[in-house]
Amino acid sequence: MEHEPMKPVHITTPSSTLLARVKTMVPPMLEKFHKGQLGRVAVIGGSADYTGAPYFSAMASARLGCDMVIKAYSPNLMVHPILPSSASVSDPDSNKDPSSLASPILDMLPRLHVLVIGPGLGRDGVTQKVVVEVMREARNRSVPFILDADGLMLVTEKPELVKGYKECILTPNVVEFGRLAKALGVKVQRDEKEEGNEEKQLSGASEACEKLSQALGGVTIIQKGPKDIISNGVTSIISDIQGGLKRSGGQGDTLTGSLGTLLAWRAAYHDGLWDTGEKAVPSSKSDAQTKDEVQSELENKDQKMSSTTTLLLTAYAGSAITRDCSRRAFESKGRSMQASDLTDEVHEAFLGLIGEPEQSKL
Numbered sequence: 001m002e003h004e005p006m007k008p009v010h011i012t013t014p015s016s017t018l019l020a021r022v023k024t025m026v027p028p029m030l031e032k033f034h035k036g037q038l039g040r041v042a043v044i045g046g047s048a049d050y051t052g053a054p055y056f057s058a059m060a061s062a063r064l065g066c067d068m069v070i071k072a073y074s075p076n077l078m079v080h081p082i083l084p085s086s087a088s089v090s091d092p093d094s095n096k097d098p099s100s101l102a103s104p105i106l107d108m109l110p111r112l113h114v115l116v117i118g119p120g121l122g123r124d125g126v127t128q129k130v131v132v133e134v135m136r137e138a139r140n141r142s143v144p145f146i147l148d149a150d151g152l153m154l155v156t157e158k159p160e161l162v163k164g165y166k167e168c169i170l171t172p173n174v175v176e177f178g179r180l181a182k183a184l185g186v187k188v189q190r191d192e193k194e195e196g197n198e199e200k201q202l203s204g205a206s207e208a209c210e211k212l213s214q215a216l217g218g219v220t221i222i223q224k225g226p227k228d229i230i231s232n233g234v235t236s237i238i239s240d241i242q243g244g245l246k247r248s249g250g251q252g253d254t255l256t257g258s259l260g261t262l263l264a265w266r267a268a269y270h271d272g273l274w275d276t277g278e279k280a281v282p283s284s285k286s287d288a289q290t291k292d293e294v295q296s297e298l299e300n301k302d303q304k305m306s307s308t309t310t311l312l313l314t315a316y317a318g319s320a321i322t323r324d325c326s327r328r329a330f331e332s333k334g335r336s337m338q339a340s341d342l343t344d345e346v347h348e349a350f351l352g353l354i355g356e357p358e359q360s361k362l
Helices: 013-024 052-064 098-106 125-140 150-157 174-184 198-215 251-271 291-299 308-338 339-353
Strands: 040-043 068-070 114-117 144-145 166-169 222-223 230-231 236-239
Touching: 013 198, 013 251, 013 291, 040 052, 040 198, 040 236, 040 251, 052 068, 052 114, 052 339, 068 198, 098 125, 114 125, 114 251, 125 150, 144 150, 144 251, 150 174, 166 308, 174 198, 198 222, 198 230, 198 236, 222 308, 230 308, 236 308, 251 308, 251 339, 308 339
Parallel strands: 040 068, 040 114, 114 144, 144 166, 166 222
Antiparallel strands: 222 230, 230 236
């Protein structure tokens, strides 16, 4: 039985504008680039019970187009099984310095563009202490990181790990968002009278996401849901790209992996590795500070974007690609859709939503 050709997704005008600006951050395929320049992403996760999550995150990162990705299993990936746990440490009850246990990972940080922390991480005490050390050192070195799953649990317990650090993205689902909000004293109000009123529900959820971001000092949050809400505490975006009807396990891992590559591309954009054709607009401020300033950068295709704007766009693009992967996989597989089906759709979702830059030599 042959499947009918996949129908193109409907993209709203606001989404088209955002995706066009995302395309500006995508490095073209040029002969002058060398291995590793367009993305070295490390996925820190996996445990005895959860081995699949880091694989799906790493593969999404690789399929989207980063040059190297670490910590998963595949002949296409580099694997460093160096994340300590109670089972691998001779005396887990000893007071061995967590930084010494973390040193093999810390030694890698200068070579990395991005960290993805949390997929399949588990809650082993030794592992969590090591990851805390990694997060602290990554922050000291201004290495961007994405947090999901048990990486978010660490933030619930130790909000100071990310508070005020603008180079990180949190990706909570509804349960994880509720835990974070409670830990930070942010009230999430749900009015039963608004059930069925999508506009009011979105408005309330967006306000809650904005408040949580503010409580964490302006970190970027992707609140996953029927429509994803992205906020940095000042500006909020609704990600309304159509998704699939089945919420399969591993969809969040596709998101974190995609974000890893997008953050690496963002770094290449700000490092000026190629000519984007944009011009910097003279300003007394080093970065966009207000909604109006961000909106100006989003709407003016000839204006060089600030790090605030590109971080929001990175979060939006990761959400959009993941949602489109889910749609494509569901249209193809229906109820049988699995996490690996999303992985197979990453490249086509990228091409359909964003596309190759005109300068690419393919």
